[in-house]
Amino acid sequence: MVKITRREFLGQSAKVGGLVLASGVAPAFIKNAFSEDKHAAYLKANINWRQVEGETIKVLVTPAHYFNKFRAISPQFEDLSGVKVDFDIIPPREMREKAVLDFGARSGNYASHTADPMYLSLYEANKWVDPLDNYLNNPKLTDKSWFDLDDIIPLWRAADSVKGKLYGMPAEGEATIHVYNRELYEQKGLKPPKTLAEFKETAKELHKIDGKIAGAAIRGFRGAGQNMYIWPSLFLAWGGKWFDADGNPLVNSEAGVKSLEYYCELLQNYGPAGVENWNWPEIMEAFAGQSIAQFIDSNSTASIIENPKKSKMAGKTGYQRWPVGPSGRRCTSIWNWTMPINAVLPKKKKVATWLYIQWLASRPTQFSSAVYKETPDAVVRTGVNRISIWSDPEYRKVINFTPDYADVVLTSMREDTDSDWRPRVPQWPKIGEVMAVAIQAALVKQKTPREALDEANAAIAKIMKRG
């Protein structure tokens, strides 16, 4: 079963490799033939792609593999539209700072960037970005039926909207899921846990069974996008709410304290040494190197884990949705890299930026980039933005890591969260920082979970009042 999957996978890769060869290395006449063919899918759209020919835009992106793919195929867009796209490539934290500074100074250096949806409220409050409905509803700029906005994963669009308006276009995303070592589970006669209590039990059972392996890992590193990316799922699974009806914060509620206790107990007792400083790459690599038995984190880790060159766990890994919490709820993360349009750009550049964003988020680009090999051992994109692609047998074949992987991810993204799984307010950068410090202070026993959350709650109340 697994063997067939892999063979199919390789076959697919070879096909794609051929395509790359044709478009990248082959003589010009073949290339041209191909590029015309490539444009066919885009020329079906009833808009003039070349309406702002000659413009140049600069886009700020992170060095992740999906943006490497987007960058690699962007010349096709340049060819189609006559718009030149330059990229600055910077890691996420610095990228965010750069984008905010560019906005704050109103310098308009960056036409768009790979934004954090949690920052869109802040962008909107400062009027730094344009609402996208102006572009989506303009028939000169968008062929609605061709672009098919409704096909883009609804929760991502919800997460990228402020006050009912879309401010960023989802380009790539993920959900957190439970990833476990199937062999160890079988060896111990364990079943994939249905509840978070059972999850902790399996971590206990598997912890140090060979004297070394750690029972489980989740993000321990301090940061709004690190420990504050995973704990909110626990908080909501315990029935937590961020604010009451009057806008007072509730992070030190019973749900908060109990879920943080769970988080600390899990990592302190069954986590790997040093997990306090681990973000997802450390977790993924530890799992691929068989030094942790399971984890809950992004589904995108699968494309590395299932790569036999990079991982010992290829073909031996199970995937399932988050286990259910005491409140009966399971809650995954909601994450996508979203592309906004800088509000201070001159009009023509705005149009150029929109055309690029439309091209990037469109079905043909999302599909072709997913399997694009920007390097010979490039991995597959597991975060395409369209339901239709997730349901497409061609795509499913490529991500057929286990028979149910695609369904696990798609169901998680559709059902297991809502757009407010983290507090979406302009003050988020401050709240995220306060919570990240509180969670880690509890984890390293600087404070008890209750103390840490009491302090955090008071701090958040002050932040909200001051605003």
Next chain:
Amino acid sequence: MSKKADPKKVRYEVQWERFGYAMISPSMIFLILVATLPLVSLLIMSFFRIDLTYPLDNGWVGFENYLEMAKDERFWYSIKLTAIYTISTVFLQVAVGLALAMAFFRGFRGQGVMRVSVLLPMILAPVVVGLAWRTLILTPEYGILDYVSILLGFGSKPWLVAPTWAMISVIIIHTWQWTPFAFLVFLASLNAMPQEPLEAALLDTRSAWQRFRYIILPMLQPAIIIVVIFRTMIALRAFAAIFSATGGGPGTATEILNLYAYRVSFNSLDLGYGAALGTVLLLITVGISLFFFRMRRSSTG
């Protein structure tokens, strides 16, 4: 004698003066652009509320940012950490640097190679140093130091993950990187020292320790003060190595004032309060430096 007597000379002098200004003006303009202007804007910003997360209320607030600090526990904690960090790193650099300088001053086989290896840490970028320590040296079980600790029977230590250990680790990292500076200064002043008192002392029956304590140490005092001044100023504004090793964590365990100001400005996007924190750090640094310089003047004068 008077300038009026020789108009030619006056013109010559004026020209010379003008030429002088012309020569220094590029560097002056450069300094004003990169040092003075940012400093002035920092001071001005510290009297404003510039909170990007809620821009509607931004504006002049007078001393509010500074008053805010008095009630800010995280600020006071960062002051405490800054004091611990600065005092211990400066003390360790002087002590270890002095010991190394004495060893090299007396000379031994293979000291050429050793001297280069002692100086190496100083030429690395602090960010690289922080990352290298974090990954290669302090990683549980696989890091060199942790491995040695296990081999010696002390067991694996939570170097960067337990609050106290994390502080110890960043102090060790800073000391490791910057002791070479102290070492160089001490070695140079030992070599420049008049040899007579030393030789006289050798004829004495005193022990090596006493010769060090009563002859060499007093003669090195000016060098020690210089090292303390420089290293204190640098330690107060340490940033990159801690940033890359712990990010100020775990929790806030290694968040010295400089890192706190950074996090307020760039993570919480509260630029006004961040600027006020930066100003306080500046005042502390200037205050301490003035104190040391005065001390130095009185000791040499």
